[in-house]
Amino acid sequence: MSDVRESALPAQSPPVERAETAKVDAPAKLSWWRGDGGEGVKRNLGLLATLVVLVVIGILTRPDLYGDPNWVWGNTLTILKLASVVGVVTVGMTFVIIGGGIDLSVGAIVALAGVWCTTVATQSYGAGGMIFTALTVGLAVGVVNGLLVSYGRLVPFIATLAMLVAARGLAAEISDKQTQVSGNTFINGIASTNVLGIPLLVYILVAVVAAGWVLLNRTTFGRRTVAVGGNPEAARLAGINVRRHTVLLYALSGLCCGIAAVMLTAQATSAQAAMANLYELDAIAAAIIGGTLLSGGRGTIIGSLLGVIIFSTITNLFAINNLSAEAQNMVKGGIIVAAVLVQQVQFGSLTQFLARNRATTT
Amino acid sequence: MSDTGKPLVEAPADAVAGEVVLRLTDVVKTFPGVRALDGVQLEVRAGEVHCLLGQNGAGKSTLIKVLAGVHRPDSGEVVWRGEPASFANPQAAMRAGIATIYQELDLVDDLSVAENAFLGHEPRRFGFVRRGHMARRTRQILARLGHPEIPPGRLVRHLPAAGKQIVSMARALSHEARLIIMDEPSAVLAHDEVANLFRIIRELTAQGIAVIYISHRLEEIREIGDRVTVLKDGRTTAASLPARETPTRDLVARMTGRTIEYVFPQRPADHGGGAELLRVDGLTRPGEFADVSLRVRAGEIVGIAGLVGSGRSELLETIFGARRAHAGTVRVNGRTLRPGSVGAAVRAGMGMAPEERKSQALLLGEPIYRNVTLATFGRYARLGFTDAGQERAEADRIAESLELRPRDVRRPVRTLSGGNQQKVVVGRWLLGDTRLLLLDEPTRGVDVGARAELYQVIRDLAARGVGVLLVSSEVPEVLGLADRVLVMREGRVVREAPAGELDENTVLDLVMAGSLMEGAPA
Structure with missing residues (x-):
């Protein structure tokens, strides 16, 4: 349809072409904040709708609580605070997945960075030294992941699985399996400080998300990420250094883990080797719910953020109804499956999807 | 060797040469925003090679998918062997005796040749696949296809493109097909392998099997085809023309809606004076x-x-x-x-348009302009921040000069025809200072009209001083x-x-x- 040649017989040319030509003559101006992905925007509206449904469920089950506007505001902040640490990790994870990889070691990196920055020696350098240590440890482990994947040619799943085990081991070694209490009031204050009534942790999440959005949508780094994940061979043949970029992606994920380590240490006023357990699963699930394609090449930061918030809203919903964490995990699992199903249906029409399923079962 | 061997496939007992096996009347299929088929007529007889001709986007692929049970038509009638038919899925079409060999080969890279040939209908006993039996039958089919050197146990991943094509053919033959649809089978084949392919096709038709053959190469249609049906914009513009007698000019006119000369641009008189690049x-x-x-x-x-x-x-x-x-x-x-x-x-200053457009050159889901600027977006960036406005403007300029259709550079590259996708890949290198x-x-998989345009683009580039190194199977x-x-x-x-x-x-x-x-x- 798209390659219709100019016709010498105007009577035969269908009116559809004319409409297309007309559209080309006046290309619509895009507003600065909008990307080119109409698809992504539509998806995110779906996530927002999901969020609204969850809130409505909250209102229906606990009308007594939702009657109090102060409680609603406080509860909203609780949800966001709950989302902040995993949210920061998820931003890094989203980059890695869009770039065609996966990082299973994020939870372990958070733990290692947290433990390393709370050793007696590190704490002696003060808050600056602790933050620097956490970020450097996260970045360094990320670089090692990246080198293993791109130059060592290990499958990302294997490389980061190995790192998961090794980093937790190192964290346990450093801490001697003890909980290391943070005596630094500045660090601990990160979790307890409110600015204009909003927790500092939420500001950090917003800042990281904003930086991630700009990085993905407005910089050459972001463009390379999409290219490398979408079609590595095409990216390579266009002169993009795919290996170097892969290292940078894992480094970015590691750096996000470093930031998350500081936040989590501040929240607990301590660090230990078992902290941030299973964060990798939460982050991957949030990214996938947010519409990031596991095969790479497509995804949005906003979608991932909404994914994290949906998860923490569910957690909150169960908490305010005094329900068990086990039931909560079952619901989360169901939501992951539902999200992937929605993703598949979006690729083709519903009927095609069903036809395909019938075909595979017969 | 084919004269002495057994027939390629058991001829369907009730196949009568010349009998109409397939008839399509006014078939319509729409997708959101596109009327892919808009009244297709087609009549295929047993024992004939029926060629399907049309530009990229004329609806050939959609038509094949309707016949193969991938899509269901919105309206119109499909009569298969005298009875109205609607195939719910590809398996149903295959059971009815329609086998399809797609252009983009649908093989599983990590299965063996034999497993691919019998995919979905493995011979089995008590629920276990009869591997030996399957390998033997595959070996027989491959031998009859003229390629006994392909080992049935070899992973398809390790075969060259031509070998994969043979495996696809073997799969069609492993079914008792009465109609075999071949979508540009010669595109990935070398010259002598095309001769082999034609030999196989002649043997199939001699047994009353019908073949629908799709190709952009007119000379092939002349050689192997019996009748030709031409599609344009999802409509049949000419049905069942005699393949050998119809003048080329007529066929091209019906494909494009106007008469075009299929020519190469003039060489400049004083070529070869430039510096060594x-x-x-x-x-x-x-x-x-x-x-x-x-x-x-x-x-x-x-x-x-x-x-x-x-x-x-x-x-x-x-x-x-x-x-x-x-x-x-x-x-x-x-x-x-x-x-x-x-x-x-x-x-x-080097640029390359690789052999496999889709897998080596394009981000199919991304907009056209991002594909055009894939090698150069860094040039328009300041301090690492991309300038989408300027990129679109530059891509617009390229789209304009290459007569890209559609011209809207924000559309995903996926929606373009093969010829226009190739223009995107070539256009990518016109942006930088490619010398x-x-x-x-x-021009693989590019239709006649777009080919002439691409030739002109290449010649124009040379006229501007660009050196071009060109590889083609078409002498x-x-x-x-x-x-x-x-x-x-x-x-x-x-x-x-x-x-x-x-x-x-x-x-x-x-x-x-x-x-x-x-x-x-x-």
Whole structure:
């Protein structure tokens, strides 16, 4: 349809072409904040709708609580605070997945960075030294992941699985399996400080998300990420250094883990080797719910953020109804499956999807 | 060998040559925003080769998918062997006796040849696959296809493109097909393999099996076809024309809606005066090509003729740095390039349109403009921040000059036809200061009209001083477009001469020497 040649017989040319030509003559101006992905925007509206449904469920089950506007505001902040640490990790994870990889070691990196920055020696350098240590440890482990994947040619799943085990081991070694209490009031204050009534942790999440959005949508780094994940061979043949970029992606994920380590240490006023357990699963699930394609090449930061918030809203919903964490995990699992199903249906029409399923079962 | 062997497939007992097996009346299929089929008529008889002709986007692929049970028509009638038919899924179509060989081969890379041939209908006993039996039958089918050298146990991943095609054919034959649909089967085949393919097709039709054959190459349709149906904009513009007698001009007119001359642009009178741009000396990759030396001057189009497997694509990729040379040097403007570095080649002013457009060159889901600027978006960026507005403007300019259709550069590349996708890939290198363009099969899967445009684009580039190194399986294309021609065989350059001094037969002889040809067309 798209390659219709100019016709010498105007009577035969269908009116559809004319409409297309007309559209080309006046290309619509895009507003600065909008990307080119109409698809992504539509998806995110779906996530927002999901969020609204969850809130409505909250209102229906606990009308007594939702009657109090102060409680609603406080509860909203609780949800966001709950989302902040995993949210920061998820931003890094989203980059890695869009770039065609996966990082299973994020939870372990958070733990290692947290433990390393709370050793007696590190704490002696003060808050600056602790933050620097956490970020450097996260970045360094990320670089090692990246080198293993791109130059060592290990499958990302294997490389980061190995790192998961090794980093937790190192964290346990450093801490001697003890909980290391943070005596630094500045660090601990990160979790307890409110600015204009909003927790500092939420500001950090917003800042990281904003930086991630700009990085993905407005910089050459972001463009390379999409290219490398979408079609590595095409990216390579266009002169993009795919290996170097892969290292940078894992480094970015590691750096996000470093930031998350500081936040989590501040929240607990301590660090230990078992902290941030299973964060990798939460982050991957949030990214996938947010519409990031596991095969790479497509995804949005906003979608991932909404994914994290949906998860923490569910957690909150169960908490305010005094329900068990086990039931909560079952619901989360169901939501992951539902999200992937929605993703598949979006690729083709519903009927095609069903036809395909019938075909595979017969 | 085919005369003495058993028939390729058991002829369906009730197949009567000449009887109408398939009739489509007013078939319509719409997708959101596109009327892909808009009243298709088609009549196929047992024992005939029915050719389907049409430009990219004319609806051929959709039509095939309707017949194969992938899509269901919105309206219209499909009569299969005298009864109205609607196939719920590909399995249903296959059970009814319709086998399809797609252009994009639908093989599972990590299964063996035999497992692919019998995928979905493995011979089994008590729930266990009869592996030995399956391998034997696969070996028989492959032998009858003229390729007994392909081991049934080999993973499909390790086969070359032509070999994969044979496996696809074997799959069709493993079903008791009464109608075999072939979507551009010759596109990935070398010349002698096309002759083999035609031999197989003739044997099939002799047994009353109908074949729907799709190809962009008119000469093939003349050779193998019985009747031709032409599609344009999802409509049948001519049904069941005699394949041999209908004049080319008529066919092209019905395909495009106007008469066009299928010609190559004029060569400039004073070609070859430019400075030496590319100098390749003794380039070698063991098993692929050896001791290749060549020069490309500014403004010159150098063509490489050779079969699939002659090492031509590998040579191009090595010059571009996508493969690392074992020995030899690549110099651009006198400076030796770092081997195995695409970045170095691009910085030196080289660009390449690779052989496999979709898998090697495009981000299919991304907008056109981002594909056009894939190699250059860094140029429009400031401090690492991209400038989408300027990128779109530049891509618009390229789209304009290449007559890209549709012109809207924000549409996903996926929605473009093959010819227009190729324009995007070539256009990518027109943005930077590319002085040397490597083109690998630039017109594969591109229809006649878009081909002529691409030829003009390439010639215009040369006129502006760009050096072009072109690889093509189609000898007339190399001879018609290039100023100088290198003939490659088995990894070596066997002849180098100005295009004017060679003719098609000479080149074919050189290309084929030593290879076994059966029933070779000139």
